[in-house]
Amino acid sequence: MFGIDPITLIVALITVSTPVLLAAIGELVVEKTGVLNLGVEGMMITGAVMGFVVAVDTGSPTLGFLAGMASGAALALIFGLLTQLLLSNQVATGLALTLFGLGLSALLGVGYPGQTPPVVNDPFPDALAGLPVIGPILFGHSLVIYLSVLLVAAVWYVLGQTRAGLIIRAVGENHDAAHALGYKVIRIRLMAILFGGACAGLGGAFLSVVRVQNWVEGMTAGAGWIALALVVFASWKPWRALLGAYLFGGVTALQLRLQAAGVEVPVEILAMSPYVVTIIVLVIMSSDRSRAALNAPAALGRVFHATG
């Protein structure tokens, strides 16, 4: 159809999805502890610029990814200190983080647009990646993509199967009860917030260093917000976040291909489709009363102030 090769489409889909998936899986953990961080977009874009700047300056993509993670976590730390220690409103603070991150990233990236980042090597040998059909789909990606899937598995395992996960969920469901049981609510939340920031930062760095291979001001273009929507779509379940991210990536990759193929649909209509699809999916998920209400962490967004 329209001369689009399904295999290249699937490969593109996985690449397009990964930044959003990384951000979403981080935010999922944050929300599981009962914290709503709306600053994902700001952390992602800061990760994108720092990852790009460090990768270009040092010639090492790995250092770039680490820088992206560190800068995302650094921004998340501001959010954590404000919301957890100074008890600020999470919605307002998250918005502040996004606005600040957009400005800061543009400032840090002055002079970098158009620079070429170092090439990221794929971990598998060409012989494997060259296999027909499954080669490019399974073995033709950079390491971060495999890491993102492993991360989903790890989050699923930790949240659902371990004692640590039980504590995280307890804090997110009822922070007062968790506090009474002796769990360090604020410490656990701060760690989750840092983890979420590092994930968003890595997603951003992947976007600039691997996917786009350039730095453009505002290049995340709402990916952080889509990651937030994905968490709702996933009903706070890690594997569903993966599904949602790939679904979103599929729509994005397909519309990009259709644009390139010169289909008789205005470019703008195609370009807005990922956002519209995200909204529609959000509506479908939230309209199911039982599912939406059962899975959302009960303490999500509420301020915790220990009085005892």
Place this chain on the structure above:
Amino acid sequence: MLRLEKRPSPSRGWTIATPVLAVVLTMIAGGLMFAALGKNPVEAIRIIFWDPLFNMQFASYARPQILVKAGPLILIAIGLSLGFRAGVWNIGAEGQYIMGALAGAAFGLAFYPSESPLIFPGMIIAGALAGWAWAMIPAILKTRFRTNEILVSLLLVYVAEKLLASAATGLLRNPEGRGFPGSRQLNRIESMNNPELIANTGMHWGVVVAFIAVIMAYVLLNKHLLGYQIKLAGQAPRAARFAGVKPNRLIMLCLGTSGALAGLAGLFEVTGPAGQISIDFNVGYGFTAIIVAFLGRLHPVGILLAGLLMALTYIGGELAQLMLQIPAPAIQAFQGMLLFFLLAVDVLTNYRIRIKTEGVA
């Protein structure tokens, strides 16, 4: 060790003092940022906050610009503040602003080259309606399907931006513009122009409407039952429900009002200071207005002052760019920082800091 003790009610003194404290802290942190960029911090802060007002070399240009930039910020922030008070988070004002500008311009251009005096009022109504309609999407989805209005309103900004790009290069493109994107110059067409009402003040119809909005919001919040319901719904949602406040009606009202005001701001901008529909005529007022609303403590008079201050940072930022070659995004980071500091020092409004001695429970 320090311990926070919740105040029975927010401190009045700190409510007023915290924005001032936040501005001072932002100046210090911003100064450090400018120093890190290799600029003289004292000079940079002076250029941003002092020179646009009092340096005679720049003031004649800069002073009118304050109202030009504060107008849309105040108008949007007033609308947002109603929702923020009620716990309804419209963060997609930028999209409603774009849609208001688009619909208003489309209405006017549809009658081109008519000289009828009814065209500009018609454009104003179209702009307000379009902003309202764009905000009703998250409102209806929220009330009917409980969909999160934060995400929907924000995602619709990107949809609006794509529509803007489409209109600027297609439907509304100037047929005599030699194929360049962008509409006709609305501010050069007599029937669609939003002129400077008093020479060298920057005062245009959008600023007038912004001032009216401030007064109306003040009356609404202090003298009207609806204003009381908005405040109650934000502070005690359960109590509000028992008091007969209908949450869905409030959501529709808050989102609708803020959307209409943002749409108006967009219309006045595109017929006045911006002058035409172009791909990037919107400069983020819809997002900066969020900072203005919080900095103004969601209070109409506070928002008026905060809008003027934020307009000053825009103009001072441009001046600093010119004089010190400070990159333009620095001012955006500076504005974001301001909101951080405000939220941080706000702890003083709601909590008392006590020193806890060991061993005493």
